[in-house]
Amino acid sequence: MSKLRIGVVGLGIGRHHITGYKSHPNADVVAIADPDADRLRSIGDEHHIPARFASYEEMLAAEKLDVVSVCTPNKFHMPATVAALEAGCHVLCEKPMAMNTGEARRMLDAAKKARKRLMINFSYRFTEQSWALKHLVDTGILGDVYFARTIWHRRRGLPGFGGWFGQKALSGGGPLIDLGVHRLDLALWLMGYPKPVWVMGSTYDPIGSALSKEQGKAFDVEDLAVGLVKFENGATLEVEASWAANVKEKELMETRLFGTKAGLVQHNVNETYQFEAEVYLEREGCQYDMKLHPPVPAVKSSMYHFADSIVHNKPHTATGDEGLIVMELLDAIYESARTGAPIKI
Structure with missing residues (x-):
């Protein structure tokens, strides 16, 4: 062809x-x-x-x-x-x-x-660890997932400070819509994209706004956001994202799922863009840690x-329908932060 x-x-x-x-x-x-x-x-x-x-x-x-x-x-x-x-x-x-x-x-x-x-x-699906975890989760190893936490924090990492990323009219928001979108999709994908019913959220900008005033640069979005999503099946998801936070790590990425039979984590290694993944489970009264070990089957882009x-x-x-669900959740977190009230989806 x-x-x-x-x-x-x-x-x-x-x-x-x-x-x-x-x-x-x-x-x-x-x-x-x-x-x-x-x-x-x-x-x-x-x-x-x-x-x-x-x-x-x-x-x-x-x-x-x-x-x-x-x-x-x-x-x-x-x-x-x-x-x-x-x-x-x-x-x-x-x-x-x-x-x-x-x-x-x-x-x-x-x-x-x-x-x-x-x-x-949603490029963070396309890592060896994410792909392997998805295949494993789809076997039912976790049982019913009832809670998840997915985060991406940066100690100081405001992209192109003064440029379009920090201007809401061009970007739509700050680290939530830039970084959080990746970790939100990854958690939802691993969870099987359950149906959300309500959302609560908060946003903050103390570090970014202070820097913008000091340097005379445009910045009118958040530098940290947090959201809580409740799903129709009873599960809960927490999402956190920041460009500037007083944390130890330069880059901190982690997604955890808690299930009735097992739990998992995917996280970056040594503040880099390399990842590791583990599954935690109980068998016959004993606790086991199962680690994804290289070499791992390669994943195409x-x-x-x-x-x-x-x-x-x-x-x-990563269909348009899934993208729409992510946008609905991002909008709801921002709206909840603005109004101080939970938002029904």
């Missing part, structure tokens, strides 16, 4: 999408778009991509594409995704899915109307997975 013709919009995180697609034998990145002319030229030259555009509108008008990756600032996820879908393309959109639930619904509706795929890049799903006409993970 002919190779999928792929376009990538936004070449910040988008440069990693190019690499991911290039690993698939039936995928070919033929077009890129970015308003930064220097970045467009540099990445285009590096990957020998001939078609280069200043905007996604120009790219979609000029090129006949099968797949588009949307890797822009959050504010542009919805319009770029809808435009690509309406142009007849499958779309892999970076997280978060959108600025809010309303935009996410519009994206999902556009995908269904166009009969095209919409995948959200989310871009490879998306392309492969299209080529072989098989379901993909």
Whole structure:
């Protein structure tokens, strides 16, 4: 079969999408778009991509594409995704899915109307430890999961301070929508995406706001957020995320699930982006620790997975429907923080 013709919009995180697609034998990145002319030229030259555009509108008008990756600032996820879908393309959109639930619904509706795929890049599913844990959890080893806690804290790690990440009009929020979205999806995925019924949340900005005043830089989002989600099946999930908190670790990522038969943890190692995973269980009155030990079967990137799903006409993970649930929860945490009251889903 002919190779999928792929376009990538936004070449910040988008440069990693190019690499991911290039690993698939039936995928070919033929077009890129970015308003930064220097970045467009540099990445285009590096990957020998001939078609280069200043905007996604120009790219979609000029090129006949099968797949588009949307890797822009959050504010542009919805319009770029809808435009690509309406142009007849499958779309892999970076997280978060959108600025809010309303935009996410519009994206999902556009995908269904166009009969095209919409995948959200929940990339932390695509680690060896996450993939192995998911397969193990799906065997029923945990029993019924009744509580989970999922966190990502940074001691001091405000991304591009003064740039679009810290401006709500461009990002939609702070570390909750940037980091927390990853850990929230990972916990929900391992739990089987139970139906949420209500949410409580709080947000704080003491460190980020003080730094913005000292340095004269724009910053109007939270630097720490916490949420509590109650599900229809009775389970509870706690989520925490921060860009700046007085903790020991530079980077602290951890997801724990507590089940009636066993529990599990996936966490980063030595403040890095490497992970370990363990399962804790009782058998015949004795307590056991089961650790995932390398070598672990390799896991392909989310871009490879998306392309492969299209080529072989098989379901993909991280669907638009799941992305919508995550957006509903993010919105509810922010709304609860604003009102000081629980929010029904």
